[in-house]
Every structure is written in C-alpha cells, then in structure tokens.
Amino acid sequence: MARAIWLVLDSLGIGGAPDAASYGDAGADTFGHIAAACAAAARGPLRLPNLTRLGLPHAHALASGQVAAGLAPLPAAQGQWGCMIERACGKDTPSGHWESAGVVLQQPFGLFAAPEQSFPPELLAALIEQARLPGVLGNCHASGTEIIARLGAEHIASGKPIVYTSADSVFQVAAHEQHFGLERLYEVCHLARELLAPWNIGRVIARPFIGEPETGFTRTGNRHDYALAPPGQTLLDAVCAAGGEVFAVGKISDIFAARGVSHSLLASGHDALFDATLQALARAESGALVATNFVDFDSVYGHRRDVPGYAAALEAFDARLPELMAAMRAGDIVVLSADHGCDPTWPGSDHTRECVPLLAWGPDLAPRALGRRGSFADLGQGLASHLRLPPLAAGVSFLED
Known part of the structure; x- marks a missing residue:
C-alpha cells in the first residue's frame, strides 16, 4: 500500500470564490496579485519552476480566468491540477482544513463582529x-x-x-x-x-x-x-482506524484538536517544517498520511500584507520541492492545497474568500486537468481512495472521476 503526503500552503488562494462578494472579497486573488506585483517590480516575475510544473499557475488561470502576470506562456503541467471551492461558510483555518479532510461544516462558526469592545x-x-x-x-x-x-x-x-x-x-x-x-x-x-x-x-x-x-x-x-474538534470523522480518523499512522507536522494537530494524530511534529519556520516533513516521510510506512501546514504564508506574510515576503517564501518553498519528490517511492502521492486566501494586497489584515489549488503528483501518477472542484472535500476523498480506505462522508475523489 502507498503513502500520502498533504501539504497545506496556508492562505494561498488563487482567485475569488463564486460567493466572494458576500464576504467583501470580490476581486481578491492572493497568488495573482503577488505575481502581478513581482512582474511590475525590479526583481522580476515569480520564479516557481517546480510549482509551475505541478500546475499551480494553470490552476490559478482556471480559477481566476487569466494567466498570472509574468508566467505566460504556461508549459504543459506534469502533475494533476485543478481548483477547489469551499462549501462551508466562512474563510477560516479549521473549516478549510476539515473540509479538505472530508468534513463539511454545516453550521458557521460564531464571530465577534464589533471592531471595538468585541467580546461579551x-x-x-x-x-x-x-x-x-x-x-x-x-x-x-x-x-x-x-x-x-x-x-x-x-x-x-x-x-x-x-x-x-x-x-x-x-x-x-x-x-x-x-x-x-x-x-x-x-x-x-x-x-x-x-x-x-x-x-x-x-x-x-x-x-x-x-x-x-x-x-x-x-x-x-x-x-x-x-480548536474545536471536527464535527465528524475526518481523513485522519479514517487512516488511524485502518491501522495506519498520521504524522501531523506544524499546527495540523492543533487544527484537528489532536484527533486522528499518531505523531505530532512541531516546528517553527518553513525550512524547519519542510525538514520535519522529510523526517516524517522517512519514518512513514505503507498506509501512512503525512500532513503539514506551512503557516508562515498566512501569519507572517498574508496577514501582515507583506507582498515581497510572501513571494520570497513561495520561491523558497518551490526550491525545496525536489527534495520531497526525490524521497517519494513508487505508489506515493503528494497533494498541495490551501485552506483559504489571505491576499496581501487586500485592505485590512483578514483572510479572503477564494478558490484554492488542488495539485497532485506521484511517481506513477499521470498528468491531467482535474477541473473546478465543488468542494475541498474532493481532496480528502481522493487521498482516502489512494490509501484504500472506506469512502469519507463528503467529496468526490479527484483520482477516480
């Protein structure tokens, strides 16, 4: 049986979701606006050779309707690529992760809406x-x-x-x-x-x-x-129930309230998180899931509206992808996604309601377009089918449709 790796590029939205206007986010585009800022600056266009080969700019073009500035013409993608729309209401971390793991939040989380004197x-x-x-x-x-x-x-x-x-x-x-x-x-x-x-x-x-x-x-x-515990059984729960191990890297364990987690590997900073991911993969046996959240995209660059910092972090992440791909073996799959947007060019400092990428690669995986997916849950359902687990409650497997 194979292994699965799930990498969350926290906040890497790729264009406004169909209901973005309801959240005040019509026109938000985290990846597109970063690419445009880079292309207009002296530093030049984004340099993302590995993410481009996997299909990130292709997924962005599908979601936003245009090729990101400085990245045309797009080469043929070598991975499976598409975009996903969140079904749950909101644009926060738990709902995005939970839906990606097969649990669609039916009741929105509560909010403290008042800008001042916010708490009861x-x-x-x-x-x-x-x-x-x-x-x-x-x-x-x-x-x-x-x-x-x-x-x-x-x-x-x-x-x-x-x-x-x-x-x-x-x-x-x-x-x-x-x-x-x-x-x-x-x-x-x-x-x-x-x-x-x-x-x-x-x-x-x-x-x-x-x-x-x-x-x-x-x-x-x-x-x-x-965090609150997910209101249903997630992909992580399913892996453990089948006797597999879940390696939760970074804040993944916190997001899932430590449920369905066999090993929690804490690290701070993207390089340390990438190192921990490689260490987890080296320990992982067949049937295991390695899940990592790369939080700095969101907390250090997105919320702080740091466009150059976000761009540099994307390029640094891209440069390390070959290490992960070289560590994978026949039958393995890696999936890259996000949980929401956080457009660093957008007013304020909050998340933005956006589509997110769905990128998949494996030594045995044939490249193809995955289209526009109606739920983040298609990711979890795909990994469940890859690991030969029973179907999750939500989602359509991107590997089988």
Whole structure:
C-alpha cells in the first residue's frame, strides 16, 4: 500500500470564490496579485519552476480566468491540477482544513463582529475571575503584530494579557513569555476554550511574544491553537482506524484538536517544517498520511500584507520541492492545497474568500486537468481512495472521476 503526503500552503488562494462578494472579497486573488506585483517590480516575475510544473499557475488561470502576470506562456503541467471551492461558510483555518479532510461544516462558526469592545462582558468577567487576572487589554479587532507593539509595554506593567479577534472565528490571547509566563498563557487559553462553548468559536490562539518596550516585541514560535474538534470523522480518523499512522507536522494537530494524530511534529519556520516533513516521510510506512501546514504564508506574510515576503517564501518553498519528490517511492502521492486566501494586497489584515489549488503528483501518477472542484472535500476523498480506505462522508475523489 502507498503513502500520502498533504501539504497545506496556508492562505494561498488563487482567485475569488463564486460567493466572494458576500464576504467583501470580490476581486481578491492572493497568488495573482503577488505575481502581478513581482512582474511590475525590479526583481522580476515569480520564479516557481517546480510549482509551475505541478500546475499551480494553470490552476490559478482556471480559477481566476487569466494567466498570472509574468508566467505566460504556461508549459504543459506534469502533475494533476485543478481548483477547489469551499462549501462551508466562512474563510477560516479549521473549516478549510476539515473540509479538505472530508468534513463539511454545516453550521458557521460564531464571530465577534464589533471592531471595538468585541467580546461579551460576561465572557471577559468570567475569564478574569477564573484565571485570577487583574484585567485584560485590547478587546478589539487587531493585527497581532500591531497590538503587541501598541499594548506590549502596558501588558508588562499591568500583568493584563492582551485579548483580540478578527473577521475569523478566533479569540486570541497575547502575553510575554517571561513577564507573564508561557505556561500561564496556555492555562488562560485553555480556560478561555471552555468558557467560549456558548459562542461556538473555532479557535482560541495563544500568541506569546518576547522583547522589551525599548527594543520592540517579537512573536515567538510557541503559538498554540485550541480548536474545536471536527464535527465528524475526518481523513485522519479514517487512516488511524485502518491501522495506519498520521504524522501531523506544524499546527495540523492543533487544527484537528489532536484527533486522528499518531505523531505530532512541531516546528517553527518553513525550512524547519519542510525538514520535519522529510523526517516524517522517512519514518512513514505503507498506509501512512503525512500532513503539514506551512503557516508562515498566512501569519507572517498574508496577514501582515507583506507582498515581497510572501513571494520570497513561495520561491523558497518551490526550491525545496525536489527534495520531497526525490524521497517519494513508487505508489506515493503528494497533494498541495490551501485552506483559504489571505491576499496581501487586500485592505485590512483578514483572510479572503477564494478558490484554492488542488495539485497532485506521484511517481506513477499521470498528468491531467482535474477541473473546478465543488468542494475541498474532493481532496480528502481522493487521498482516502489512494490509501484504500472506506469512502469519507463528503467529496468526490479527484483520482477516480
């Protein structure tokens, strides 16, 4: 039996979803706008030879209706390529990952929509009392880097953690690793996860940082997500039920609430995540799934609206793909996708509702166009069929239609 590798290029949207206007995202195009910015700059067009061979610009052209700037003419793709449309409402990390793994969210996550005084007073009062806090700071929509720059000094002086949210279904808590304490931050987030049950919030995120007011603050790699559990059986569950192993690299384990995970491999930064993926593949036996989320595309470049940084990260990721392909053996498959968009040219700092790529390659896989897929769940169903698992609850296998 073969192995499967699933790589999530977190936030790499490839053009507005059909319902993007309902989210205020008509015209958003993460990949297309990055390519256009590069082509217009002195640095020149995006250099993505390996992703191009797999079919990324082809999938973008299918989703957006035009070839990305600087990438025409497109060569014949050597992988299987297409685009996917999310069926679930929203544009957040859990719903995108869960649907890709075969569980389509039927009820949208709750949101804290008010830009200021975002959280219900009773929620904050309970958190302050039960966590024995002197109070909280923030209580608003904010960028994670901006709010620690603005409130970090007051946080250190007062001992009050910083709480904030966004257009996504999140309750985020930022605190200094030394002055507040990393384990203390995790305890507060664990309690917040329990208190948030009535609001159906997808994730509580611990956002630790270091530094001093005189020199500035920097977020660390000790982020931890406390997600709701998927409301159904995922591809990860199915692999484990069949006796296979799931290697969850990066924040995959957090996103699936550690369910269906045999081994969790933590790493910070794309190179470390790629190294951990190769290490997991070296350990993986037949029937195993290796799943990796490359979070920096989203958290470091997309949310911070850093177009040059996002472009450089894509090129660095592309340059390492041959290592992975060389480590694969007959019968293996690697699938690349995303969970939503985060267009770095778009107003604000939130995710964008976009189509995402579906790229597949394997030593024995014949190249072909996969078309426009009606659900992210087609990815999970395809990997389930590849691993000879029983069909998942949602999706049409991209390998068999």
